[in-house]
Amino acid sequence: MEEETVMEKKKHKGKHDKPKPWDEDPNIDRWKIEKFDPSWNEGGLLEVSSFSTLFPQYREKYLQQAWPMVKGALKEYGVSCELNLERFVKRRQHLVGPNSSTLKALEILTGCYILVQGNTVAAMGSFKGLKQVRKIVEDCIQNKMHPVYHIKILMMKKELEKDPTLANETWDRFLPKFKKKNVKQKKVKSKEKKPYTPFPPPPQPSKVDKLLESGEYFLSERKKESKKWQEKQEKQAEKTAENKRKREAAFIPPEETSKQDSRNHEDQNKDVAAMAMSLKEKAKKLKKQKYAENINAEEYIAASGEESSKRKKKSKHS
Incomplete structure (x- = not known):
């Protein structure tokens, strides 16, 4: 009976699930993490993997600062890593375009072969074309101008090159000028920092x-x-x-001018009428004396005007 029980204990479910000599070895520490030795992998091993995760925007600066330490720690184990933040991925996508259409258009217009891989943009072509490609890439990554606007400018330059009369002129008046439009973002109201107190705030009354x-x-x-x-x-x-007051406000008459202003206005009207009457009388007298004496009309009116002004001054002083 004892032999049968020992045989039952030794039986295992799997075909290859047999007892190993190191399973019950007390000298082996299964929790020990052994240091990586490069001699274990002399030929090297290539395996590429990538993953993405969401994180708040304010952590970008911390990731950029801490990433060199992460790279240094993984380099000891022969692992290289790259950090691609989301905004640069979006800008790189602007450069490539949907189904690489933007990239193909840039290649046709600049006459250069352009390759975008990771954080690197490689180009091969003429000196003039390479200068154009560099300008477009820098404006895209620095978020100064979208590559589509550069494509429009290059297409217009191609058309202007066909006209020989414009060879020695500037093309600025023909080229479009694009202004960068920044959408106003809501400003986050910063809360005033209250002085620190170790005691909790008093409870609000219910x-x-x-x-x-x-x-x-x-x-x-x-x-x-x-x-x-x-x-x-x-x-x-x-x-x-309040509603009644608003309705009645429409029927309130405007303020009338003061009596003094009206009197001054009347006095001015009287003075004008008196001057008109005096001029008419002088004109009649002139007609009567015209044939009798040779009198200059302008001198006569000026002299009579001085006399009338003197009379007015005397009347005011009195």
Whole structure:
């Protein structure tokens, strides 16, 4: 019986699940992490993997600062890593375009072969084309101008090159000028920092506490309802009075000018009328004396005007 029980203990479910000599070795520490030795992998092993994760925007600066330490720690184990933040990935996508259409258009217009891989943009072509490619890439990554606008400018330059009369002129007047439009973002209101106190803030009074303070807690339901109705009537009366005041404001007449202003205006009108009458009388006298004496009309009117002004001054002083 004892031999049968020992045989049953030794039996295992799997075909290859046999006892190993190191399973019950007390000298082996299974929790020990052994240091990586490069001699274990002399030929090297290439395996590429990538992953993405969401994180708040304010952590970008921390990731950029801490990433060199992460790279240094992984380099000991022969692992290289790259950090691609989301905004640069978006800008790189602007350069490539949907189905690489933007990249193909740039290659046709600049006459250069362009390759975008990771954080690197490689180009091969003429000196003039390479200068254009560099300008486009820098403006895209620095978020100065979208590559589509550069494509429009290059297409217009291609058309202008066909006209020989414009060879020695500047093309600035023909080229479009794009202005960068920044969408205004909502400003986050910064809360004022209160002085630190180790004690918690005092508890806010509840509705029951407020009713106890005002004395409404001890009122009957009928009195509470009557008080609410009275408050409602007061609010309605205030509102009706305000609406009435607004309606009546349209029928209020404007302020009239003062009596002194009206008197001054009347005096001015009288002076003008008197001057007109005096001129008419002088004109009649001139007609009568025209044939009798040779009189200059301008001198006569000027002399009579001086006399009238002197008379007015004397009357005012009196």
